[in-house]
Amino acid sequence: MPIKLDDPNALEQLTEKLSKRRQLQEMMKEVNAVIRSSKSDDAKIDFIMKKCGKSREEARNFLHPSESWCDPGFAAWELANNNQEIGRLRKRIQEVERYREAAARAEKEGNSEFPFDGGRIVDNVPANRLQIFFDRKPDADVRTRLKQNGFRWAPNSGAWQSYRHGYTLDWAKREFNAEAIQ
Known part of the structure; x- marks a missing residue:
């Protein structure tokens, strides 16, 4: 294992x-x-x-x-x-x-967040997850792209999430044009 x-x-x-x-x-x-x-x-x-x-x-x-x-x-x-x-x-x-x-x-400092139009990306280090929170349910095309890139719906957190990897964070930031909160 x-x-x-x-x-x-x-x-x-x-x-x-x-x-x-x-x-x-x-x-x-x-x-x-x-x-x-x-x-x-x-x-x-x-x-x-x-x-x-x-x-x-x-x-x-x-x-x-x-x-x-x-x-x-x-x-x-x-x-x-x-x-x-x-x-x-x-x-x-x-x-x-x-x-x-x-x-x-x-x-100590909190998780990194990357807002975008219609939601936010959270790099949840303690949970070892990259989470994407949407303001409303994303359309079928967006859900398909999320699944193709390793994200799954997690009802317990109300987010689409994946294990933390540099490439998943990069993909999500590019896909949703997200910028870091300063």
Whole structure:
């Protein structure tokens, strides 16, 4: 299940995932280094068993794969994919930190509003929503364009809303010729 920005435990969950991925990366690098070393096969198998939690047979198959096209140890793509996931998690942690700062700022200063002829756009940071309030029900063409751009009617708030994204705010401001309240 994805970790949402507004989840109160998001930072802890992402940090834990990042820690596990870093440990996995180090383990894979250590195992590959031992496999390439000049140690005996028994020493390599014992190390793989200890590091990876594999049985003796699994470790032997890992060291000497039965398929001719497989190299022993972890493949380069496994290391690369894990490293990319580490980078993605770092960026996601930065996103969560920026969101929390913006939410705290919005709690103090209020949400940004962008009025337009017939309504207003509200960047509701604490709720992690971009909301569009209309003075009256928009026509079918406007409702269709809202839906095509990720907005849904939310009766509980009386607004058309979407998750906060820079592109949805930009689209809404362009679509309705909205300007920021000074």
